[in-house]
Amino acid sequence: MGSLTNFTERTVEYAKFLNDFKQLLKDNSLKFTIQREVILEMLYNSDEHLTPEGLHHLIQEKHPDLNTGIATVYRTLSLLEDSEMVTSLSFGAQGKKYELGAKDHHDHIICTKCGSISEFVDEEIESRQKKIAEELGFIMQEHSMQIYGICKACQTKK
Ligand SMILES: [Zn+2]
Ligand SMILES: [Zn+2]
Missing domain, CATH: 3.30.1490.190 (Ferric-uptake regulator, C-terminal dimerisarion domain)
Structure with a gap:
């Protein structure tokens, strides 16, 4: 049996991840906003597998002033998933949980x-x-x- 743990090793630097994200937004004619940056940062730094709602909750807690909408979280996640920057796990009726692809x-x-x-x-x-x-x-x-x-x-x- 191998190790049973959280795999915190990132295989990409944050700066590169952020750059790829900016390019991704550009390619999709979307603006780079502070809300989107916060979503990215949270995903990068979390060792959890996050539901969109859970991620939204974390952002609201840490940055209540930003008023990040849940729709922005959904949209950003699916964009990131399409480009394989994040991966998701589905767990039945409860929905999907996301984590950084570069682990x-x-x-x-x-x-x-x-x-x-x-x-x-x-x-x-x-x-x-x-x-x-x-x-x-x-x-x-x-x-x-x-x-x-x-x-x-x-x-x-x-
Ligand atoms: Zn395997
Ligand atoms: Zn995982």
């Missing part, structure tokens, strides 16, 4: 009751997947692996 590779285990997410890496799983791709004549580019279940805390709850 060291890891897989996820997700509780379908409370939506909690843990990250893990298991070298055996990693190499098996490469082998499977090879055996099927593929060169593997990427994969995502999610395990869905019920976490310990939820098992003990009635």
Whole structure:
């Protein structure tokens, strides 16, 4: 079993991330605003997997003066996801959670009751997947692996 932890290693500098974001906005004829910058900064610095609502809440708490609308958060997230700067995990009816795309590779285990997410890496799983791709004549580019279940805390709850 590999490590079970949050993968805080960023594989891109914030300055580069910000630049890519500015370019992305330009390409989509959108303005670079302080609200959008704050969304980006929060995403970059968070080790959580955030729902749009959770992210919005954090921003409102930290920058109440900015009046960042939830619609701006949704729109910015989907823009970032389309360009693979952030990735999302869906956890059933509860929706989607987002994290920075530029983190060291890891897989996820997700509780379908409370939506909690843990990250893990298991070298055996990693190499098996490469082998499977090879055996099927593929060169593997990427994969995502999610395990869905019920976490310990939820098992003990009635
Ligand atoms: Zn993996
Ligand atoms: Zn993750």
